[in-house]
Amino acid sequence: MTLKYISTLVGAVAMAGSLLIGSTAAAEETKVGFIYVGPIGDFGWTNRHDIGRHAVQEEFGDKVKTGFVESVKEGPDSERVIRQMAADGYKLIFTTSFGFMNPTLKVAKQFPDVKFEHATGYKRADNVSTYSSRFYEGRYVVGKIAGKMTKTNIIGYVGSFPIPEVVRGINAMTLAARSINPDVKVKVAWVSTWYDPGKEGDAAKALIDAGADVILQHTDSPAPLQVAESRGVWAVGQASDMAKFAPKSQLTAIVDNWNGYYIARTKAVMNGTWKSEDTWGGFKAGMVELAPFNKAIPSDVVELANATRKGIEDGTILPFAGPFNKQDGSVGAADGTSLDDGTLLGMNWYVEGVEGSLPK
Amino acid sequence: MLLKIEKRAEYSKAMVYLTPVIALVLTVLASIILFKLLGVNPIEALYQFFVAPLDSKYELSELFVKATPLILCAIGLSVGFRANVWNIGAEGQLTMGAIVGSSLFIYFPETESVFLLPAMIMLGAVGGGAWAAIPAYFKTRFNANEILTSLMLVYVAILVLSLLVHGPWRDPAGFNFPESQTFSPSATMPILVSGTRMHFGTLLALLAVLGTWIMLARTLIGFQVKVIGAAPRAGGYAGFSQKKVVWFVLLFGGAMAGIAGISEVSGPIGQVLPTISPGYGFTAIIVAFLGRLHPVGIFFAGLLMALTYLGGETAQISLGLPVAVTGVFQGMVLFFLLACDVLVHYRFRLNTARKVVS
Numbered sequence: 001m002t003l004k005y006i007s008t009l010v011g012a013v014a015m016a017g018s019l020l021i022g023s024t025a026a027a028e029e030t031k032v033g034f035i036y037v038g039p040i041g042d043f044g045w046t047n048r049h050d051i052g053r054h055a056v057q058e059e060f061g062d063k064v065k066t067g068f069v070e071s072v073k074e075g076p077d078s079e080r081v082i083r084q085m086a087a088d089g090y091k092l093i094f095t096t097s098f099g100f101m102n103p104t105l106k107v108a109k110q111f112p113d114v115k116f117e118h119a120t121g122y123k124r125a126d127n128v129s130t131y132s133s134r135f136y137e138g139r140y141v142v143g144k145i146a147g148k149m150t151k152t153n154i155i156g157y158v159g160s161f162p163i164p165e166v167v168r169g170i171n172a173m174t175l176a177a178r179s180i181n182p183d184v185k186v187k188v189a190w191v192s193t194w195y196d197p198g199k200e201g202d203a204a205k206a207l208i209d210a211g212a213d214v215i216l217q218h219t220d221s222p223a224p225l226q227v228a229e230s231r232g233v234w235a236v237g238q239a240s241d242m243a244k245f246a247p248k249s250q251l252t253a254i255v256d257n258w259n260g261y262y263i264a265r266t267k268a269v270m271n272g273t274w275k276s277e278d279t280w281g282g283f284k285a286g287m288v289e290l291a292p293f294n295k296a297i298p299s300d301v302v303e304l305a306n307a308t309r310k311g312i313e314d315g316t317i318l319p320f321a322g323p324f325n326k327q328d329g330s331v332g333a334a335d336g337t338s339l340d341d342g343t344l345l346g347m348n349w350y351v352e353g354v355e356g357s358l359p360k
Numbered sequence: 361m362l363l364k365i366e367k368r369a370e371y372s373k374a375m376v377y378l379t380p381v382i383a384l385v386l387t388v389l390a391s392i393i394l395f396k397l398l399g400v401n402p403i404e405a406l407y408q409f410f411v412a413p414l415d416s417k418y419e420l421s422e423l424f425v426k427a428t429p430l431i432l433c434a435i436g437l438s439v440g441f442r443a444n445v446w447n448i449g450a451e452g453q454l455t456m457g458a459i460v461g462s463s464l465f466i467y468f469p470e471t472e473s474v475f476l477l478p479a480m481i482m483l484g485a486v487g488g489g490a491w492a493a494i495p496a497y498f499k500t501r502f503n504a505n506e507i508l509t510s511l512m513l514v515y516v517a518i519l520v521l522s523l524l525v526h527g528p529w530r531d532p533a534g535f536n537f538p539e540s541q542t543f544s545p546s547a548t549m550p551i552l553v554s555g556t557r558m559h560f561g562t563l564l565a566l567l568a569v570l571g572t573w574i575m576l577a578r579t580l581i582g583f584q585v586k587v588i589g590a591a592p593r594a595g596g597y598a599g600f601s602q603k604k605v606v607w608f609v610l611l612f613g614g615a616m617a618g619i620a621g622i623s624e625v626s627g628p629i630g631q632v633l634p635t636i637s638p639g640y641g642f643t644a645i646i647v648a649f650l651g652r653l654h655p656v657g658i659f660f661a662g663l664l665m666a667l668t669y670l671g672g673e674t675a676q677i678s679l680g681l682p683v684a685v686t687g688v689f690q691g692m693v694l695f696f697l698l699a700c701d702v703l704v705h706y707r708f709r710l711n712t713a714r715k716v717v718s
Contacts, residue, residue, distance in 0.1 A: 033677075067676075067677055067678075067680065068676070068680075069673055069677055070682070070683050071683045072673075073635070073638035074633065074635060075624075075629055075633060075635065075636065075638060076425065076426075076557075076624065076627075076628035076629055077638060077673075079557070080422050080425070080426075080670075080673070081677075084419075084673060084677060085677060087418075088677055088678070098537065099633065102539075102630070102631065122535055122537075161538060162526055163536065163537055163538060164535060192522055345535050346535040346536050347536070359526055359527070
């Protein structure tokens with residue numbers, strides 16, 4: 001049997017099938033698609049993007065139809081799913097994981113009329129924008145709190161993969177913590193996954209056993225917070241407010257907020273004003289937020305945190321302003337200078353105060 | 361116990377081949393109930409699962425793209441399973457094949473030779489085979505259980521890949537992100553049908569199906585594999601070396617998985633990523649059994665399994681069904697198949713032994 005023959009046969013069956021069901025497509029609505037790397041119920045990364053999707057749906061009502069595919073594996077599957085959405089009449093497609101970068105670009109080339117938005121990547125095209133959030137601004141504020149709250153002067157950090165985005169967060173937090181408490185040491189446990197409650201929890205346990213009394217994480221499940229809660233140490237939530245998993249332990253959480261961006265970009269497509277651009281927003285753009293502070297945090301620490309946040313927002317505080325050293329003792333940034341975005345995007349070294357070596 | 365299960369003295373040959381069909385029908389019936397409970401029109405859901413992914417040339421080609429690694433791995437595994445050698449580590453062998461195969465491009469990216477791709481495929485087979493040689497050595501030398509050794513090596517292979525992609529194999533122009541540079545045209549699998557992603561690897565899978573079929577039916581080693589599997593003692597009396605068969609099936613399975621790995625990397629992926637396979641090596645175990653360990657059966661089972669994945673994606677896009685439904689679906693296929701299998705080989709009987717009333 002040739003491919004063509006099978007195709008004809010199947011086509012006939014398909015046609016019969018669609019006659020049976022009847023046409024369901026409604027006219028005039030803008031279809032907006034989302035490709036997720038995790039399950040929508042992960043309480044973290046994907047969940048926040050899906051909340052953004054709901055915000056778009058609510059904002060535009062009948063004029064927009066949103067759709068999503070969850071737990072899409074990075075690799076050949078993602079290219080098919082993205083392509084399928086584009087072929088299905090979606091006009092704007094958000095691909096919300098770094099690993100979707102090259103597949104997004106490949107599909108974008110075949111569908112010049114469809115607009116694509118890739119989160120956390122660096123390759124753009126006429127119909128591909130990139131967007132990300134300056135999470136490290138949130139980590140800098142958290143670092144101030146952690147530096148004040150730690151008694152053992154050891155902060156534990158559960159890391160996913162040693163990519164620049166994660167390393168940047170570790171460094172921002174370490175710089176902030178050591179700016180008020182120079183004795184702070186940061187221990188990092190890499191788990192090689194974005195979402196694996198078992199591994200994340202084990203890493204948190206190991207860090208606590210090694211003396212850490214504040215646990216930070218750059219992974220998506222609430223497991224490290226749950227471990228912190230049961231062991232009576234502090235923790236910081238990731239991506240969404242995780243207080244319900246650790247009501248006593250969560251100091252605050254770094255919350256992603258994509259709602260405003262997704263609504264603005266959808267509107268731009270509907271108005272025909274969409275342009276390919278690169279967006280990297282932080283506190284000021286409303287893309288990074290902090291969950292309500294734990295009541296147990298003393299008021300002077302809350303004040304410090306709020307002042308830091310305000311300083312970052314109005315530009316008077318730059319998290320990566322010098323002088324500071326790299327882990328190996330060489331100069332990270334000299335006095336009076338601050339690292340530019342290019343350096344931040346490719347960051348692959350620790351600052352002084354982080355223990356262990358970066359996996360190479 | 362009122363019922364007891366006993367082995368049938370004779371079982372129907374026809375039923376052995378009918379059970380996959382019966383299992384499929386039962387899955388469809390059970391899924392109609394499932395879709396009803398989820399509040400989805402079952403006919404539309406089944407249409408999205410089984411028909412919509414096939415309604416164009418492009419989507420049909422995607423079926424083959426998805427099925428290619430499944431078929432290659434399952435073919436390799438099935439030969440081992442026939443010989444009662446339980447290689448569970450195809451995922452690791454696939455990964456190692458991808459690593460060794462793509463090393464050629466990574467270290468010689470400028471090469472434009474037409475021999476680059478064939479050499480990469482060969483190295484892919486060598487890499488996968490070498491990874492499977494470790495459990496083969498431990499089994500034949502120390503009688504170590506290959507289920508455990510091959511499975512553990514999966515995690516080792518994945519971590520080796522992670523080490524390379526996060527380190528020396530990173531794209532120098534990639535902002536330290538864990539990805540290699542994208543493969544050059546001479547390191548990429550040629551596309552079979554223009555405008556699609558169906559690549560040379562699919563042809564390799566077809567060759568593997570045919571070659572394995574002939575090998576099992578017509579060659580001495582194929583005969584030895586079957587005899588050692590069905591009756592190891594008879595094989596021994598016939599002078600067949602069990603060790604030789606263990607080595608052969610593991611190397612063969614590893615090589616097939618390795619080819620699957622390199623054909624993914626230099627096919628639809630086009631670069632080395634921290635994860636190469638979304639579990640093809642494990643899903644291939646299901647495919648091998650769904651295909652009754654027969655090469656032709658595996659070919660169709662691979663296509664069916666690929667269809668459930670594609671259908672799951674379509675159902676998510678068009679109906680908003682959660683991804684877990686795909687998993688439930690695949691689970692049901694396997695459950696009904698195994699359940700039918702039990703009934704083909706065994707039967708239930710009322711327990712006639714009565715208690716003695718004193």
